[in-house]
Amino acid sequence: MSRHSQIKITWVVLVALVAVTVAGISAQTGTPDGPKYQNGTTLVRPNDYREWQFLSSGLGMTYESEARDFAGAETRTQRFQNVFVNRSSYSSFLETGTWPDGTMFILEIRAAAGEVSINRAGRFQAELVSLEAEVKDSRFPDGWAFFDFGRAGALRDVAEPLTGERVARCVTCHTDHTAVERTFVQFYPTLLEVARDKGTLRPGFD
Numbered sequence: 001m002s003r004h005s006q007i008k009i010t011w012v013v014l015v016a017l018v019a020v021t022v023a024g025i026s027a028q029t030g031t032p033d034g035p036k037y038q039n040g041t042t043l044v045r046p047n048d049y050r051e052w053q054f055l056s057s058g059l060g061m062t063y064e065s066e067a068r069d070f071a072g073a074e075t076r077t078q079r080f081q082n083v084f085v086n087r088s089s090y091s092s093f094l095e096t097g098t099w100p101d102g103t104m105f106i107l108e109i110r111a112a113a114g115e116v117s118i119n120r121a122g123r124f125q126a127e128l129v130s131l132e133a134e135v136k137d138s139r140f141p142d143g144w145a146f147f148d149f150g151r152a153g154a155l156r157d158v159a160e161p162l163t164g165e166r167v168a169r170c171v172t173c174h175t176d177h178t179a180v181e182r183t184f185v186q187f188y189p190t191l192l193e194v195a196r197d198k199g200t201l202r203p204g205f206d
Contacts, residue, residue: 033086034102035135042158043133043147049106053090055083055188059112059123063173080125082108083188093191097198099181101143103136128152133159134174134182144182146170179205 033052036044046052060078089103113126133147146167147159162170171182179185179202180195186205195201 033088035104035133035137038158041139041145042160043135043145044158045131045133045149045155046104046106049084049108052084052106053087055085055090055105055191057082057125058187061187063177078112078123079129080110080112080123082110082125084108094194097180097195097200099136099183101136101138105134105183107132107134131155136182142171144171144174178202 036046038044058081061081084106086102086104089100092098092100092103108131109129111126111129112123114121114123116124130151131149133149135145135147136143137145140161145161148162149159150156161167174182174184177184179192180200181202185191185195185201
């Protein structure tokens with residue numbers, strides 16, 4: 001065998017090894033920009049989530065009745081809730097109106113501030129308060145999982161899926177009140193129209 005043939009075979013083997021490695025990584029993560037895990041289901045916090053697709057922001061949103069003092073004033077601290085999703089899943093939703101396996105949402109909660117610098121009215125986003133995630137992944141029992149990376153200043157690099165009563169409340173709410181699958185697309189104005197057009201709104205959603 002000539003030296004040229006040996007070099008050619010070596011390159012073929014190397015390319016094949018790279019392809020197998022990439023395929024293995026894709027099988028583990030679902031999507032190249034989707035969730036990454038340690039030990040199978042322990043989610044790694046993505047440091048670049050602010051480069052993902054921004055979906056929407058809410059101020060002081062809650063799924064429970066407002067807590068008020070005896071004078072009737074709201075006592076709950078209002079915070080901004082920013083939602084991001086990995087870009088490949090966003091592109092898939094635009095095409096199909098559904099979320100593919102490997103979709104990952106980040107819920108970023110930030111403090112609301114006012115009357116700072118030249119601002120004299122309204123509220124703007126301030127320091128980070130906490131970080132949470134929701135993932136669609138077939139490796140979990142019902143295809144979805146929720147994660148809490150903790151509070152600012154003590155954010156965890158990884159988080160295990162929530163269990164017990166806390167996740168039970170999440171699952172109930174995300175099952176009974178969401179517009180598309182387990183996601184609050186009704187609060188993402190650009191995607192709500194996509195879901196309507198594709199006919200993927202949850203049956204009975206109003």
